[in-house]
Amino acid sequence: MNDTAPIRYVDMAAQFAEQRDEIMARVEAVLAEGKLVGGPDIEILEKEVAEFCGVAHAVALNSGTDALALGMMALGIGAGDEVILPPNSFIASAAAVATIGATPVFADVRDDLNMDPEKVEAAITPQTKAIMPVHLTGRIADMTPLAEIAKRNGLLVIEDASQSFGSRYEDRLAGSFGDVGCFSAHPLKNFNAAGDSGFLTTDNGELAEKVARMGNHGLIGKGLSESFGHVSRMDTLQAAILRYKLEVLPGVIERRRGNAALYGELLDPAHVFMAPEREVEFNTYHTFVIQVDRRDELKAYLAERQIRSAIHYPVPIHLQPAASHLGHKAGDFPMVERQAERILSLPVYQNLTQDELRRVADAANGFFG
Numbered sequence: 070m071n072d073t074a075p076i077r078y079v080d081m082a083a084q085f086a087e088q089r090d091e092i093m094a095r096v097e098a099v100l101a102e103g104k105l106v107g108g109p110d111i112e113i114l115e116k117e118v119a120e121f122c123g124v125a126h127a128v129a130l131n132s133g134t135d136a137l138a139l140g141m142m143a144l145g146i147g148a149g150d151e152v153i154l155p156p157n158s159f160i161a162s163a164a165a166v167a168t169i170g171a172t173p174v175f176a177d178v179r180d181d182l183n184m185d186p187e188k189v190e191a192a193i194t195p196q197t198k199a200i201m202p203v204h205l206t207g208r209i210a211d212m213t214p215l216a217e218i219a220k221r222n223g224l225l226v227i228e229d230a231s232q233s234f235g236s237r238y239e240d241r242l243a244g245s246f247g248d249v250g251c252f253s254a255h256p257l258k259n260f261n262a263a264g265d266s267g268f269l270t271t272d273n274g275e276l277a278e279k280v281a282r283m284g285n286h287g288l289i290g291k292g293l294s295e296s297f298g299h300v301s302r303m304d305t306l307q308a309a310i311l312r313y314k315l316e317v318l319p320g321v322i323e324r325r326r327g328n329a330a331l332y333g334e335l336l337d338p339a340h341v342f343m344a345p346e347r348e349v350e351f352n353t354y355h356t357f358v359i360q361v362d363r364r365d366e367l368k369a370y371l372a373e374r375q376i377r378s379a380i381h382y383p384v385p386i387h388l389q390p391a392a393s394h395l396g397h398k399a400g401d402f403p404m405v406e407r408q409a410e411r412i413l414s415l416p417v418y419q420n421l422t423q424d425e426l427r428r429v430a431d432a433a434n435g436f437f438g
Contacts, residue, residue, distance in 0.1 A: 095312070100306075111305060121235075122270050124250070125272045133161065133231040133253025134164065136251035136252060136268060138168055139269065140227060143276050144248060147169055147171055149170075153189055156386040157385055158203040158382070171198070173392070174194075183203070206354070207354045209237070228244060232253075235259065235353045249276070250269065254266035263306070264304070286300065332417070335434070336433060337434045340434075357416075359413055362411065371433070376428070384409065
C-alpha cells in the first residue's frame with residue numbers, strides 16, 4: 070500500500086476511465102444522429118427513470134433546483150405560502166422556495182441529519198402549504214410520520230431527493246413518496262451526468278405535462294405557448310449518458326455501500342459517530358458523513374497525510390447571508406448548528422480500494438489516539 074499517494078475526496082477521472090468506452094460510444098451516437106435537443110433518448114430516459122423509481126411519470130430537466138422550483142410552481146405554491154424544510158441542506162433547497170415567492174420555514178433535524186417529524190409539526194402555521202423532506206447523504210427521511218403529518222394537515226409533500234436516487238425506505242424508493250420527487254444528476258451524484266442535469270418524478274400525469282411545458286417556454290405546439298416559461302430542458306447528450314449510468318447504477322451503489330460498511334467496521338465508535346442504518350432504510354451513500362469533536366483539526370490532520378475530505382455543509386441555511394431577511398439567529402436550530410461544527414464527509418466513491426479505505430480509517434483513528 071502506498072501511504073503517501075493522494076486520496077481524493079472524489080475522483081471523476083477514475084470513474085470516466087472505467088466507463089470510457091460505453092460513454093464515448095453513446096456520445097458519438099448522439100452527435101452522429103444530430104438530434105441534440107429532445108428526441109428518443111430523453112423520452113426513453115424518462116420512462117426508465119419512472120420505472121426505476123416506481124412512479125408513473127418522470128420529467129427530464131436541466132437541474133435538481135429547477136425540478137424543485139417547477140414542481141412547486143406546478144402545484145400552485147407561491148407568494149404567501151410557507152414550505153417547511155431542514156436548514157442543513159445545500160442552499161438550493163431553500164433557494165427554490167424563495168425564488169418562486171414562497172417563504173422557507175425551517176425545522177431541526179435528528180442525529181441522522183434528516184428532518185425531525187416532531188419539529189416539523191411544531192413549525193406548521195396557517196400559511197404552511199408544503200413539507201420538503203431533504204433526503205441527505207443518501208438516507209431517506211423518516212417518511213411514514215412525515216406523510217401522516219402532511220395528510221393530517223392537508224399539506225403537499227415535495228421530496229428533495231437530490232442525494233438519494235436509488236435509496237429505499239420501507240421498500241419504496243426515493244421520489245415515490247411525495248406529490249413530486251426532485252432529483253439532481255450533477256456529476257458528483259451517484260447517478261450522474263457529465264454536467265448539470267435533473268428530473269422530477271410524480272404519479273400525476275397532468276402535473277408531469279405541466280412541468281414539462283413550463284420547462285420548455287410553455288410550448289404546447291410549434292410556435293404556440295400556453296403560458297410564459299423558461300428553458301429547463303435536459304440536453305440529449307446528458308440523457309444518453311444517464312441511460313448508460315442507470316444500467317450500471319446498481320453496481321455503483323453496491324460498491325459504495327461496501328465502502329461504507331468497511332468504514333463502519335474500521336472507524337472507532339468511541340470517537341466517531343456514524344448514524345446507524347435502520348432495517349427500514351437502504352442508504353446509497355451519496356456521502357459518508359461522520360460526526361466528531363475537533364472536526365477542523367481532524368480535517369487538517371487528514372490533509373497532511375494526503376487524504377481529502379469535505380464538509381456538507383459548514384454554514385446552515387438559516388445563518389447564510391441570503392437568509393438574513395428571515396430573522397434567524399444562532400441557537401434557533403441547535404441540532405443542526407451542533408452538527409455543522411462536527412460533520413465531516415470522508416471519501417466513499419466507488420473506485421476506492423480497500424487499502425485506501427483502511428488508510429483513511431487508520432488515519433482518523435490515529436488522530437484520536
